[in-house]
Amino acid sequence: GAGVSQSPSNKVTEKGKDVELRCDPISGHTALYWYRQSLGQGLEFLIYFQGNSAPDKSGLPSDRFSAERTGGSVSTLTIQRTQQEDSAVYLCASSFRGALLFEQYFGPGTRLTVT
Amino acid sequence: GNSVTQMEGPVTLSEEAFLTINCTYTATGYPSLFWYVQYPGEGLQLLLKATKADDKGSNKGFEATYRKETTSFHLEKGSVQVSDSAVYFCASGGQAGTALIFGKGTTLSVSS
Numbered sequence A: 001g002a003g004v005s006q007s008p009s010n011k012v013t014e015k016g017k018d019v020e021l022r023c024d025p026i027s028g029h030t031a032l033y034w035y036r037q038s039l040g041q042g043l044e045f046l047i048y049f050q051g052n053s054a055p056d057k058s059g060l061p062s063d064r065f066s067a068e069r070t071g072g073s074v075s076t077l078t079i080q081r082t083q084q085e086d087s088a089v090y091l092c093a094s095s096f097r098g099a100l101l102f103e104q105y106f107g108p109g110t111r112l113t114v115t
Numbered sequence B: 001g002n003s004v005t006q007m008e009g010p011v012t013l014s015e016e017a018f019l020t021i022n023c024t025y026t027a028t029g030y031p032s033l034f035w036y037v038q039y040p041g042e043g044l045q046l047l048l049k050a051t052k053a054d055d056k057g058s059n060k061g062f063e064a065t066y067r068k069e070t071t072s073f074h075l076e077k078g079s080v081q082v083s084d085s086a087v088y089f090c091a092s093g094g095q096a097g098t099a100l101i102f103g104k105g106t107t108l109s110v111s112s
Helices: none
Strands: A005-007 A010-013 A019-024 A031-038 A042-050 A065-069 A075-079 A088-095 A110-114 B003-006 B011-014 B019-021 B023-026 B033-038 B044-050 B056-059 B062-065 B075-077 B086-093 B100-102 B106-111
Touching: A005 A088, A010 A019, A019 A088, A019 A110, A031 A075, A031 B100, A042 A065, A042 A075, A042 B086, A042 B100, A075 A088, B003 B086, B003 B100, B011 B019, B019 B106, B023 B033, B023 B086, B033 B062, B044 B062
Parallel strands: A010 A110, B011 B106
Antiparallel strands: A005 A019, A019 A075, A031 A042, A031 A088, A065 A075, A088 A110, B003 B023, B019 B075, B033 B044, B033 B086, B044 B056, B056 B062, B062 B075, B086 B100, B086 B106
């Protein structure tokens, strides 16, 4: 079946512009996560959605970052006024439920380059 | 806060060599522990996991044992193959019990 998909796969933007990154989770998965993979820094948790509950935004690095999840499915991560330090691969993952006993399935990521 | 530390790479081995990638964690309580693998050009995949102390996760010839006394979850494989070349990430359950906390990743390169 279809896995987690993300778009675009690559995005190059100028410093100061806003960008939107999209994630389509696996159908039926209620939990959705965004992570950021920076060179030499590993993966960093950004935000987590579980069903209709308020999202856990504790990992967002600044108020320039926000995310929405519409209809409990597709999610959009928005970065406003991008900075060069925002350059990274942004990964989305989903799981059947928001508990660690359930495997998180990762998408291929969006590589963001801020020039 | 919680954290995961894994050995820095790259690790370069010949085919059929023994592999160990060290991973230690700090956490309040007893998190679940995971190894994820990222093959070239692909997304992260769960390799194995352990949910409580002394559990051993295993998959594709890889093993890791949850050691509470040493707060470790070292990844081992007795005989690596060229196809094992990838980046390996150790991860633990976060404080909220939801998001994962990852190590920085270890690149493994296996030559024939």
